[in-house]
Amino acid sequence: xxxxxxxxxxxxxxxxxxxxxxxxxxxxxxxxxxxxxxxxxxxxxxxxxxxxxxxxxxxxxxxxxxxxxxxxxxxxxxxxxxxxxxxxxxxxxxxxxxxxxxxxxxxxxxxxxxxxxxxxxxxxxxxxxxxxxxxxxxxxxxxxxxxxxxxxxxxxxxxxxxxxxxxxxxxxxxxxxxxxxxxxxxxxxxxxxxxxxxxxxxxxxxxxxxxxxxxxxxxxxxxxxxxxxxxxxxxxxxxxxxxxxxxxxxxxxxxxxxxxxxxxxxxxxxxxxxxxxxxxxxxxxxxxxxxxxxxxxxxxxxxxxxxxxxxxxxxxxxxxxxxxxxxxxxx
Ligand code: ASP
Numbered sequence: 001x002x003x004x005x006x007x008x009x010x011x012x013x014x015x016x017x018x019x020x021x022x023x024x025x026x027x028x029x030x031x032x033x034x035x036x037x038x039x040x041x042x043x044x045x046x047x048x049x050x051x052x053x054x055x056x057x058x059x060x061x062x063x064x065x066x067x068x069x070x071x072x073x074x075x076x077x078x079x080x081x082x083x084x085x086x087x088x089x090x091x092x093x094x095x096x097x098x099x100x101x102x103x104x105x106x107x108x109x110x111x112x113x114x115x116x117x118x119x120x121x122x123x124x125x126x127x128x129x130x131x132x133x134x135x136x137x138x139x140x141x142x143x144x145x146x147x148x149x150x151x152x153x154x155x156x157x158x159x160x161x162x163x164x165x166x167x168x169x170x171x172x173x174x175x176x177x178x179x180x181x182x183x184x185x186x187x188x189x190x191x192x193x194x195x196x197x198x199x200x201x202x203x204x205x206x207x208x209x210x211x212x213x214x215x216x217x218x219x220x221x222x223x224x225x226x227x228x229x230x231x232x233x234x235x236x237x238x239x240x241x242x243x244x245x246x247x248x249x250x251x252x253x254x255x256x257x258x259x260x261x262x263x264x265x266x267x268x269x270x271x272x273x274x275x276x277x278x279x280x281x282x283x284x285x286x287x288x289x290x291x292x293x294x295x296x297x298x299x300x301x302x303x304x305x306x307x308x309x310x311x312x313x314x315x316x317x318x319x320x321x322x323x324x325x326x327x328x329x330x331x
Contacts, residue, residue, distance in 0.1 A: 032092055032269050036067040039095045039259070042081025043163055044074040044191025048210035052127055052257055053097040055289055059280030064272075074190030077101060077164030077330065079109060079116075086119030090264035092273065097126065099257045101166045103315030107323040108166045109330045117316065120260040121270050122308035124277045129210040129255045129295040131172045131229040132240070136202045137222060144226040144246035151206070152182045160184040161195035161204040165330040168255045169195070172208035172229060174326075179243075179251040199223055210255055211236065211294030228294075229253045236294035256315070258308045270305055278303045 039057050043049045050072060057068040073081035078101040088094035106116040133144065141147040151158055160177070162169040169192050177183050184206065189195040192209045199207050200222045208229070215236055218225045227246040228234050243251040259277055261270055280286060281297035290297055301307060323329070 032272055033064050033066045035093065036069055037061075037064065037093050037095060038069050038071050039097050040081045040085050041070055041072050042074060042078035042096070042098055042101070043072065043167070044189070044193045045070075045072045046193035047163070047191040047196075048129065048168075048212035049097065049099055049257065050191070050193065051212045051293070052129075052290075052295075055286045056097065056126060056259070056277065056280050059283040059286050060273075060276040063276040063279040072191070075164065077105070077108075077166035077170065077188075079105060079112060079166070082116065082119075083112070083114040085260065085262055086114035086116075088262050090121075090262040090266075092261060092265055092269035094262065095123070095273070096120065096260040097257060098260065099129075099168050100171065100255045100315065101168065102258065102260075102312055104166045104171060104319045104323065106316050107320040108328075111331045115263075119263050121263050121265050122305050122312055123259040123261055123270055123273045124303035124305065125298045125308045125311055126257040126259055126277065126281070126303065127290065127295050127297050129212055129257070130234060131168065131208050131253055131255060132211055132214045132218065132237070133172075133176060133206075133208050133226045133229070133243070134199065134214055134218065134223045135206050135226070136199055136204070137224050138202065139205060139224055141224075141226075144241070144243070144248060147206075147226050148180045148182070148247070151180060151184065155182050155184050158184060158205040160186045161192070161199060161207045162186055162188055163190070163192045163195065164188045167192075168253075169207060169209050172253050173206075175251050175253055176208055176248075179248045196223075212290075215293050234294045236292065256311070258312060260308075274304050 039053055041050045041053045053070050057070050061068040073084050085094055085096035141150045160173050162173050187204050192213050198204045217223045225240050227243045228240050229243050229252055278300045281303055
């Protein structure tokens with residue numbers, strides 16, 4: 001009840017601030033695009049957000065008839081890349097592909113150089129991705145229960161890698177540490193690609209990351225996996241138990257990605273991008289690769305500005321009371 005009324009109160013200014021595309025249809029360019037488009041990934045190259053974006057960019061470029069270039073602007077939990085796009089010209093040539101951090105940043109960061117809610121025009125949702133709890137391969141634990149015991153006992157020695165405050169790996173880590181009741185020392189990276197390199201090298205110990213980054217390393221035996229964070233097991237990793245099966249019921253988290261343009265981008269351009277995104281998400285090669293990595297592209301009707309906007313608003317509202325109750329902010 002309290003939670004419901006809190007959400008209702010919080011929703012008013014927030015929804016007013018969120019922008020839908022098309023402030024000025026007169027600006028719409030029907031010949032768009034006439035040159036290369038850049039999609040900013042707010043994390044390091046080679047990581048999960050980067051992997052998703054490169055597949056989407058390749059397919060979108062075919063539909064749009066122009067190159068779609070990926071630029072990695074990692075750091076500060078994704079806020080550096082997001083700032084770059086919020087402050088770019090709203091002409092459809094600089095876009096952002098970001099994850100759940102768009103839902104948490106507005107509450108986690110109180111002093112940003114850009115408007116984390118009103119600075120963007122959502123183009124469409126892209127995918128939902130499960131997370132996996134993984135460790136360096138030689139950790140002396142063989143299931144999640146043993147890992148929890150080990151972390152509780154040796155948490156001064158064991159550390160947790162993440163991609164900065166507000167990143168998916170950070171949120172999953174918070175849930176994991178809360179479920180274990182054992183806070184760990186965290187080591188922040190510009191993305192989970194470099195974190196994975198260090199996990200494989202054994203210089204960090206524990207991580208929770210998207211299957212788009214972990215599936216191949218798990219299959220290769222380069223890291224040890226303990227659980228997937230979804231209610232059901234994954235077809236791509238059928239032997240890996242869910243968090244509930246492994247002994248941490250309630251520790252569930254799925255990461256979502258969406259594509260954004262800067263606020264003020266003409267409606268015709270946002271809609272053209274949304275159509276190209278919908279085509280990309282049906283591309284056989286993309287679907288196959290997503291499936292291999294344990295994720296699914298969203299259904300066509302969710303790859304739209306309206307669906308993305310609604311989902312994003314709901315996610316901001318979902319995380320705000322959680323973050324406020326925890327009282328842990330990034331600044
Ligand atoms: N998986 C990262 C995260 O924790 C982001 C990335 O590197 O794509 O949010």
